Amino acid sequence: MNWYLGSCRPNKRDLFLKQLEFEIDKNQLGGLFLEPISPRDAMYKDLVLLQISDLPSARIHLKKIEQFHSYRTKGFIRTSSQTIFRQVNLRTGFYMLTQSDLILVAGATGGVGQLVAAKLLEKNLSVRILTRNRSQAEQMFDNQVDPSTSLRVNTERSRGVDIVVGDLRYPDTLTSATKDVTHIICCTGTTAFPSRRWDFTNFFNPKNTPQAVDGEGVKNLILATPSNLKRFVFVSSCGVLRKDSFPFNLLNAFGVLDAKLDSENILKSSGLPYTIIRPGRLIDGPYTSYDLNTLLRAKTDGKKAVVIGTGDTLNGETSRIDVANVCVECLNYDITINQALDLINSGTRPELIDWQKLFQEFS
Numbered sequence: 001m002n003w004y005l006g007s008c009r010p011n012k013r014d015l016f017l018k019q020l021e022f023e024i025d026k027n028q029l030g031g032l033f034l035e036p037i038s039p040r041d042a043m044y045k046d047l048v049l050l051q052i053s054d055l056p057s058a059r060i061h062l063k064k065i066e067q068f069h070s071y072r073t074k075g076f077i078r079t080s081s082q083t084i085f086r087q088v089n090l091r092t093g094f095y096m097l098t099q100s101d102l103i104l105v106a107g108a109t110g111g112v113g114q115l116v117a118a119k120l121l122e123k124n125l126s127v128r129i130l131t132r133n134r135s136q137a138e139q140m141f142d143n144q145v146d147p148s149t150s151l152r153v154n155t156e157r158s159r160g161v162d163i164v165v166g167d168l169r170y171p172d173t174l175t176s177a178t179k180d181v182t183h184i185i186c187c188t189g190t191t192a193f194p195s196r197r198w199d200f201t202n203f204f205n206p207k208n209t210p211q212a213v214d215g216e217g218v219k220n221l222i223l224a225t226p227s228n229l230k231r232f233v234f235v236s237s238c239g240v241l242r243k244d245s246f247p248f249n250l251l252n253a254f255g256v257l258d259a260k261l262d263s264e265n266i267l268k269s270s271g272l273p274y275t276i277i278r279p280g281r282l283i284d285g286p287y288t289s290y291d292l293n294t295l296l297r298a299k300t301d302g303k304k305a306v307v308i309g310t311g312d313t314l315n316g317e318t319s320r321i322d323v324a325n326v327c328v329e330c331l332n333y334d335i336t337i338n339q340a341l342d343l344i345n346s347g348t349r350p351e352l353i354d355w356q357k358l359f360q361e362f363s
Protein backbone atom coordinates (compact mmCIF):
# COMPACT_ATOMS: atom_id res chain seq x y z
CA MET A 1 0.00 0.00 0.00
CA ASN A 2 1.44 3.35 -1.02
CA TRP A 3 0.74 6.94 -0.19
CA TYR A 4 0.23 9.42 -3.00
CA LEU A 5 0.11 13.16 -2.80
CA GLY A 6 -2.42 14.54 -5.23
CA SER A 7 -3.67 17.99 -6.09
CA CYS A 8 -7.24 19.11 -6.60
CA ARG A 9 -8.56 22.01 -8.63
CA PRO A 10 -8.26 25.30 -6.75
CA ASN A 11 -10.61 25.45 -3.76
CA LYS A 12 -12.27 22.21 -4.78
CA ARG A 13 -10.79 19.79 -2.30
CA ASP A 14 -13.97 19.41 -0.24
CA LEU A 15 -15.99 18.70 -3.35
CA PHE A 16 -13.34 16.28 -4.57
CA LEU A 17 -13.44 14.40 -1.26
CA LYS A 18 -17.24 14.16 -1.38
CA GLN A 19 -17.10 12.95 -4.97
CA LEU A 20 -14.41 10.42 -4.11
CA GLU A 21 -16.50 9.12 -1.22
CA PHE A 22 -19.42 8.77 -3.61
CA GLU A 23 -17.27 6.83 -6.12
CA ILE A 24 -16.00 4.56 -3.36
CA ASP A 25 -19.53 3.80 -2.14
CA LYS A 26 -20.96 3.34 -5.61
CA ASN A 27 -18.22 1.06 -6.92
CA GLN A 28 -17.21 -0.57 -3.65
CA LEU A 29 -13.68 0.74 -3.83
CA GLY A 30 -12.91 0.51 -0.12
CA GLY A 31 -9.98 -1.81 -0.85
CA LEU A 32 -8.54 0.48 -3.50
CA PHE A 33 -8.72 3.85 -1.79
CA LEU A 34 -8.07 4.05 1.88
CA GLU A 35 -8.78 7.21 3.79
CA PRO A 36 -7.75 10.52 2.28
CA ILE A 37 -5.88 12.92 4.54
CA SER A 38 -6.02 16.67 4.07
CA PRO A 39 -3.26 18.95 5.27
CA ARG A 40 -4.61 21.46 7.75
CA ASP A 41 -2.30 24.26 6.72
CA ALA A 42 -4.22 26.68 4.48
CA MET A 43 -1.20 26.92 2.23
CA TYR A 44 -1.80 23.33 1.09
CA LYS A 45 -5.55 23.56 0.80
CA ASP A 46 -5.62 21.97 -2.65
CA LEU A 47 -3.57 18.92 -1.72
CA VAL A 48 -4.72 15.54 -0.54
CA LEU A 49 -2.82 12.50 0.64
CA LEU A 50 -4.30 9.20 -0.52
CA GLN A 51 -3.45 5.68 0.44
CA ILE A 52 -3.96 3.59 -2.68
CA SER A 53 -3.50 -0.14 -3.21
CA ASP A 54 -3.33 -0.12 -7.01
CA LEU A 55 -2.51 3.14 -8.78
CA PRO A 56 -3.49 2.19 -12.37
CA SER A 57 -6.99 1.16 -11.19
CA ALA A 58 -7.24 4.22 -8.96
CA ARG A 59 -6.32 6.50 -11.89
CA ILE A 60 -9.35 5.33 -13.83
CA HIS A 61 -11.64 6.49 -11.04
CA LEU A 62 -9.72 9.66 -10.22
CA LYS A 63 -9.93 10.78 -13.84
CA LYS A 64 -13.71 10.64 -13.58
CA ILE A 65 -13.70 13.15 -10.73
CA GLU A 66 -13.81 16.59 -12.19
CA GLN A 67 -12.33 18.32 -9.14
CA PHE A 68 -9.17 16.21 -9.24
CA HIS A 69 -6.35 18.03 -10.97
CA SER A 70 -4.03 16.34 -13.39
CA TYR A 71 -1.41 14.62 -11.30
CA ARG A 72 1.11 15.49 -13.97
CA THR A 73 1.13 19.11 -12.80
CA LYS A 74 2.08 18.54 -9.20
CA GLY A 75 2.63 14.83 -9.38
CA PHE A 76 2.19 12.02 -6.93
CA ILE A 77 4.81 11.24 -4.40
CA ARG A 78 5.06 7.48 -4.22
CA THR A 79 6.76 6.48 -1.06
CA SER A 80 6.46 4.49 2.13
CA SER A 81 3.96 5.67 4.70
CA GLN A 82 6.72 6.38 7.23
CA THR A 83 8.57 8.61 4.81
CA ILE A 84 5.52 10.39 3.56
CA PHE A 85 4.27 11.07 7.04
CA ARG A 86 7.67 12.39 8.05
CA GLN A 87 7.80 14.56 4.95
CA VAL A 88 4.32 15.94 5.20
CA ASN A 89 4.63 16.38 8.91
CA LEU A 90 7.63 18.60 8.45
CA ARG A 91 6.90 20.33 5.20
CA THR A 92 3.24 20.53 4.56
CA GLY A 93 1.48 20.51 7.87
CA PHE A 94 0.04 17.02 7.48
CA TYR A 95 -0.32 15.21 10.74
CA MET A 96 -0.09 11.58 11.66
CA LEU A 97 -3.37 12.21 13.40
CA THR A 98 -6.05 11.79 10.82
CA GLN A 99 -9.65 12.79 10.58
CA SER A 100 -10.79 9.27 11.25
CA ASP A 101 -9.08 9.31 14.62
CA LEU A 102 -11.16 9.87 17.71
CA ILE A 103 -9.32 11.33 20.66
CA LEU A 104 -10.65 11.03 24.17
CA VAL A 105 -9.67 13.84 26.51
CA ALA A 106 -10.22 12.90 30.14
CA GLY A 107 -10.26 15.95 32.40
CA ALA A 108 -11.20 18.26 29.53
CA THR A 109 -12.90 20.70 31.86
CA GLY A 110 -9.62 21.20 33.73
CA GLY A 111 -6.77 23.63 33.11
CA VAL A 112 -4.63 21.48 30.82
CA GLY A 113 -7.52 19.41 29.46
CA GLN A 114 -9.46 22.38 28.12
CA LEU A 115 -6.39 23.55 26.19
CA VAL A 116 -5.77 20.04 24.85
CA ALA A 117 -9.34 19.76 23.60
CA ALA A 118 -9.18 23.24 22.07
CA LYS A 119 -5.96 22.41 20.23
CA LEU A 120 -7.41 19.20 18.83
CA LEU A 121 -10.53 21.00 17.68
CA GLU A 122 -8.40 23.67 16.08
CA LYS A 123 -6.86 20.88 14.01
CA ASN A 124 -10.35 19.81 12.99
CA LEU A 125 -10.07 16.46 14.74
CA SER A 126 -12.83 14.45 16.40
CA VAL A 127 -12.73 14.88 20.13
CA ARG A 128 -14.58 13.06 22.85
CA ILE A 129 -14.66 14.46 26.33
CA LEU A 130 -14.96 12.45 29.50
CA THR A 131 -16.47 14.70 32.13
CA ARG A 132 -18.38 14.50 35.37
CA ASN A 133 -20.22 17.67 34.48
CA ARG A 134 -22.04 17.71 31.17
CA SER A 135 -23.42 21.24 31.46
CA GLN A 136 -20.00 22.69 32.22
CA ALA A 137 -18.54 20.86 29.22
CA GLU A 138 -21.41 21.99 26.99
CA GLN A 139 -20.91 25.57 28.08
CA MET A 140 -17.17 25.35 27.54
CA PHE A 141 -17.26 23.78 24.12
CA ASP A 142 -20.36 25.59 23.08
CA ASN A 143 -21.23 25.13 19.41
CA GLN A 144 -18.51 22.52 18.88
CA VAL A 145 -20.64 19.87 20.52
CA ASP A 146 -21.74 17.07 18.26
CA PRO A 147 -25.54 17.30 18.42
CA SER A 148 -26.06 13.63 17.56
CA THR A 149 -23.83 12.56 20.51
CA SER A 150 -23.85 9.09 19.01
CA LEU A 151 -20.76 8.45 16.98
CA ARG A 152 -20.71 7.96 13.30
CA VAL A 153 -17.87 6.08 11.70
CA ASN A 154 -14.75 7.12 9.89
CA THR A 155 -15.19 9.84 7.29
CA GLU A 156 -18.77 10.42 8.35
CA ARG A 157 -17.76 11.15 11.90
CA SER A 158 -18.50 14.75 12.63
CA ARG A 159 -15.68 17.00 13.69
CA GLY A 160 -16.58 18.37 17.04
CA VAL A 161 -17.00 17.37 20.62
CA ASP A 162 -18.78 14.27 21.75
CA ILE A 163 -19.52 14.57 25.47
CA VAL A 164 -19.62 11.44 27.60
CA VAL A 165 -20.41 11.68 31.26
CA GLY A 166 -18.25 9.47 33.43
CA ASP A 167 -16.16 9.36 36.55
CA LEU A 168 -12.76 7.69 36.71
CA ARG A 169 -13.63 6.16 40.05
CA TYR A 170 -16.49 4.16 38.57
CA PRO A 171 -15.32 1.72 35.88
CA ASP A 172 -18.85 1.14 34.58
CA THR A 173 -19.03 4.77 33.49
CA LEU A 174 -15.90 4.48 31.35
CA THR A 175 -16.96 1.84 28.84
CA SER A 176 -18.90 4.16 26.56
CA ALA A 177 -16.21 6.84 26.89
CA THR A 178 -13.47 4.60 25.54
CA LYS A 179 -15.51 2.84 22.84
CA ASP A 180 -13.85 3.26 19.42
CA VAL A 181 -11.30 5.81 20.60
CA THR A 182 -7.92 5.80 18.86
CA HIS A 183 -6.06 8.01 21.34
CA ILE A 184 -6.53 8.96 24.97
CA ILE A 185 -5.09 12.06 26.62
CA CYS A 186 -5.57 11.84 30.35
CA CYS A 187 -5.26 15.20 32.13
CA THR A 188 -7.40 14.42 35.15
CA GLY A 189 -6.31 15.29 38.63
CA THR A 190 -7.33 16.56 42.00
CA THR A 191 -5.51 18.78 44.47
CA ALA A 192 -2.36 17.44 46.14
CA PHE A 193 -3.61 18.68 49.51
CA PRO A 194 -7.07 18.41 51.08
CA SER A 195 -9.55 20.77 49.47
CA ARG A 196 -13.23 20.79 48.58
CA ARG A 197 -12.26 19.00 45.37
CA TRP A 198 -11.58 15.93 47.45
CA ASP A 199 -15.34 15.69 47.89
CA PHE A 200 -15.65 15.71 51.68
CA THR A 201 -19.24 14.48 51.82
CA ASN A 202 -18.02 12.47 54.76
CA PHE A 203 -15.33 14.52 56.52
CA PHE A 204 -13.32 11.44 57.52
CA ASN A 205 -13.65 9.70 54.21
CA PRO A 206 -13.08 12.06 51.26
CA LYS A 207 -14.00 10.52 47.95
CA ASN A 208 -11.96 12.31 45.29
CA THR A 209 -8.45 12.06 46.70
CA PRO A 210 -5.20 11.67 44.72
CA GLN A 211 -5.32 7.97 45.51
CA ALA A 212 -8.86 7.73 44.10
CA VAL A 213 -8.34 9.90 41.00
CA ASP A 214 -4.64 9.85 40.04
CA GLY A 215 -4.20 6.26 41.23
CA GLU A 216 -7.26 4.00 41.06
CA GLY A 217 -9.10 6.26 38.62
CA VAL A 218 -6.35 6.31 36.00
CA LYS A 219 -5.92 2.57 36.43
CA ASN A 220 -9.67 2.13 35.72
CA LEU A 221 -9.29 4.18 32.56
CA ILE A 222 -6.29 2.11 31.42
CA LEU A 223 -8.26 -1.08 32.01
CA ALA A 224 -11.18 0.29 29.98
CA THR A 225 -8.94 1.19 27.05
CA PRO A 226 -9.27 -0.73 23.75
CA SER A 227 -6.17 -2.84 23.15
CA ASN A 228 -5.71 -1.39 19.65
CA LEU A 229 -5.32 2.15 20.97
CA LYS A 230 -2.67 4.14 19.09
CA ARG A 231 -1.54 6.17 22.10
CA PHE A 232 -2.30 6.79 25.75
CA VAL A 233 -0.91 10.11 26.93
CA PHE A 234 -0.83 10.50 30.68
CA VAL A 235 -0.13 13.80 32.41
CA SER A 236 1.84 12.78 35.48
CA SER A 237 4.13 15.07 37.48
CA CYS A 238 7.77 15.84 37.98
CA GLY A 239 9.07 14.44 41.26
CA VAL A 240 7.60 10.95 40.91
CA LEU A 241 11.08 9.45 41.06
CA ARG A 242 12.25 11.92 43.75
CA LYS A 243 9.43 11.53 46.22
CA ASP A 244 11.75 11.38 49.20
CA SER A 245 13.67 14.56 48.58
CA PHE A 246 12.65 18.14 49.21
CA PRO A 247 10.33 19.67 48.01
CA PHE A 248 8.68 16.59 46.54
CA ASN A 249 8.41 14.89 49.94
CA LEU A 250 6.13 17.78 50.97
CA LEU A 251 4.15 17.65 47.75
CA ASN A 252 3.68 13.94 48.35
CA ALA A 253 2.42 14.38 51.92
CA PHE A 254 -1.04 13.10 50.87
CA GLY A 255 0.25 10.62 48.30
CA VAL A 256 -0.21 12.43 44.98
CA LEU A 257 3.19 11.37 43.65
CA ASP A 258 2.73 7.80 44.90
CA ALA A 259 -0.56 7.66 43.00
CA LYS A 260 0.91 9.18 39.83
CA LEU A 261 3.85 6.75 39.90
CA ASP A 262 1.56 3.75 40.42
CA SER A 263 -0.44 4.80 37.36
CA GLU A 264 2.71 5.37 35.32
CA ASN A 265 3.83 1.84 36.14
CA ILE A 266 0.45 0.32 35.33
CA LEU A 267 0.42 2.16 32.02
CA LYS A 268 3.97 0.99 31.21
CA SER A 269 3.06 -2.62 31.84
CA SER A 270 -0.30 -2.41 30.05
CA GLY A 271 1.18 -3.05 26.61
CA LEU A 272 -0.51 0.10 25.30
CA PRO A 273 1.66 2.58 23.36
CA TYR A 274 2.05 5.39 25.86
CA THR A 275 3.65 8.78 26.44
CA ILE A 276 3.98 10.03 29.99
CA ILE A 277 4.40 13.75 30.52
CA ARG A 278 5.88 15.02 33.76
CA PRO A 279 5.43 18.77 34.05
CA GLY A 280 6.80 20.97 36.81
CA ARG A 281 4.61 23.35 38.81
CA LEU A 282 1.84 24.43 36.44
CA ILE A 283 1.41 28.07 35.49
CA ASP A 284 -0.94 29.85 33.03
CA GLY A 285 -4.61 29.13 33.44
CA PRO A 286 -6.82 27.45 34.32
CA TYR A 287 -8.75 29.84 32.12
CA THR A 288 -11.98 30.76 33.77
CA SER A 289 -13.77 31.98 30.69
CA TYR A 290 -15.19 28.72 29.44
CA ASP A 291 -15.18 29.71 25.85
CA LEU A 292 -13.29 27.91 23.15
CA ASN A 293 -12.26 31.04 21.32
CA THR A 294 -10.73 32.45 24.46
CA LEU A 295 -8.84 29.23 24.96
CA LEU A 296 -7.47 29.30 21.45
CA ARG A 297 -6.21 32.80 22.03
CA ALA A 298 -4.18 31.60 25.02
CA LYS A 299 -0.76 32.23 23.58
CA THR A 300 2.72 31.53 24.73
CA ASP A 301 3.97 34.97 23.67
CA GLY A 302 6.74 36.08 25.96
CA LYS A 303 6.91 32.67 27.58
CA LYS A 304 10.11 30.73 28.11
CA ALA A 305 11.34 27.97 25.85
CA VAL A 306 10.14 24.40 26.12
CA VAL A 307 12.70 22.10 27.73
CA ILE A 308 12.23 18.35 27.56
CA GLY A 309 14.22 15.80 29.50
CA THR A 310 14.02 12.27 30.78
CA GLY A 311 14.58 10.49 34.07
CA ASP A 312 12.70 13.04 36.23
CA THR A 313 15.67 15.35 36.58
CA LEU A 314 14.18 18.74 35.68
CA ASN A 315 12.91 21.35 38.14
CA GLY A 316 10.85 24.40 37.41
CA GLU A 317 7.58 25.77 36.19
CA THR A 318 5.62 24.60 33.17
CA SER A 319 3.00 26.50 31.23
CA ARG A 320 -0.30 24.64 30.92
CA ILE A 321 -0.26 25.80 27.30
CA ASP A 322 2.94 23.85 26.67
CA VAL A 323 1.70 20.78 28.53
CA ALA A 324 -1.26 20.83 26.13
CA ASN A 325 1.08 21.45 23.17
CA VAL A 326 3.23 18.43 24.08
CA CYS A 327 0.17 16.22 24.75
CA VAL A 328 -1.03 16.90 21.20
CA GLU A 329 2.27 17.23 19.31
CA CYS A 330 3.75 14.01 20.71
CA LEU A 331 0.99 12.09 18.89
CA ASN A 332 2.64 13.03 15.62
CA TYR A 333 6.02 11.51 16.47
CA ASP A 334 6.64 7.82 16.90
CA ILE A 335 9.82 8.58 18.81
CA THR A 336 7.70 9.68 21.74
CA ILE A 337 6.04 6.27 22.03
CA ASN A 338 6.78 4.53 25.32
CA GLN A 339 8.67 7.50 26.68
CA ALA A 340 8.31 9.49 29.89
CA LEU A 341 9.07 13.13 29.17
CA ASP A 342 9.98 15.72 31.77
CA LEU A 343 8.74 19.14 30.74
CA ILE A 344 9.57 22.62 32.00
CA ASN A 345 9.89 26.13 30.56
CA SER A 346 13.27 27.80 30.64
CA GLY A 347 15.46 30.05 28.48
CA THR A 348 14.56 32.08 25.43
CA ARG A 349 11.62 30.85 23.43
CA PRO A 350 12.20 30.53 19.67
CA GLU A 351 9.60 31.99 17.36
CA LEU A 352 8.63 28.55 16.13
CA ILE A 353 9.08 25.33 18.09
CA ASP A 354 10.66 22.48 16.16
CA TRP A 355 8.87 19.63 17.92
CA GLN A 356 10.71 16.93 16.01
CA LYS A 357 14.08 18.32 17.06
CA LEU A 358 12.94 18.67 20.65
CA PHE A 359 11.62 15.13 20.79
CA GLN A 360 14.69 13.75 19.01
CA GLU A 361 17.06 15.29 21.52
CA PHE A 362 16.05 12.90 24.26
CA SER A 363 15.56 9.79 22.15
Ligand SMILES: NC(=O)c1ccc[n+]([C@@H]2O[C@H](COP(=O)([O-])OP(=O)(O)OC[C@H]3O[C@@H](n4cnc5c(N)ncnc54)[C@H](OP(=O)(O)O)[C@@H]3O)[C@@H](O)[C@H]2O)c1
Pocket residue numbers: 106107108109110111112113130131132133166167168169186187188189190191208213217235236237238279280281282283286320
Ligand atom coordinates in the same frame (compact mmCIF):
# COMPACT_ATOMS: atom_id res chain seq x y z
N1 LIG B 1 -0.93 21.87 39.52
C1 LIG B 1 0.32 21.59 39.33
O1 LIG B 1 1.24 22.37 39.65
C2 LIG B 1 0.68 20.27 38.67
C3 LIG B 1 2.04 19.91 38.58
C4 LIG B 1 2.36 18.73 37.90
C5 LIG B 1 1.36 17.94 37.34
N2 LIG B 1 0.04 18.33 37.48
C6 LIG B 1 -0.98 17.48 36.82
O2 LIG B 1 -1.37 18.12 35.63
C7 LIG B 1 -2.69 17.69 35.26
C8 LIG B 1 -3.52 18.90 34.88
O3 LIG B 1 -3.56 19.81 35.94
P1 LIG B 1 -4.63 21.01 35.95
O4 LIG B 1 -4.30 21.86 37.13
O5 LIG B 1 -4.68 21.64 34.64
O6 LIG B 1 -5.94 20.16 36.22
P2 LIG B 1 -7.31 20.63 36.87
O7 LIG B 1 -7.63 22.00 36.41
O8 LIG B 1 -7.25 20.36 38.33
O9 LIG B 1 -8.34 19.62 36.17
C9 LIG B 1 -8.50 18.33 36.61
C10 LIG B 1 -9.56 17.64 35.76
O10 LIG B 1 -9.77 16.33 36.29
C11 LIG B 1 -11.16 16.08 36.34
N3 LIG B 1 -11.49 15.14 37.40
C12 LIG B 1 -11.26 15.25 38.73
N4 LIG B 1 -11.73 14.17 39.36
C13 LIG B 1 -12.26 13.36 38.42
C14 LIG B 1 -12.91 12.10 38.46
N5 LIG B 1 -13.10 11.45 39.60
N6 LIG B 1 -13.32 11.55 37.30
C15 LIG B 1 -13.16 12.21 36.13
N7 LIG B 1 -12.55 13.41 36.03
C16 LIG B 1 -12.11 13.98 37.17
C17 LIG B 1 -11.75 17.44 36.63
O11 LIG B 1 -13.10 17.44 36.27
P3 LIG B 1 -14.23 18.08 37.18
O12 LIG B 1 -14.49 19.39 36.55
O13 LIG B 1 -15.35 17.13 37.04
O14 LIG B 1 -13.71 18.19 38.59
C18 LIG B 1 -10.91 18.34 35.75
O15 LIG B 1 -11.42 18.33 34.45
C19 LIG B 1 -3.22 16.92 36.46
O16 LIG B 1 -3.05 15.54 36.20
C20 LIG B 1 -2.28 17.32 37.58
O17 LIG B 1 -2.17 16.30 38.55
C21 LIG B 1 -0.30 19.45 38.11
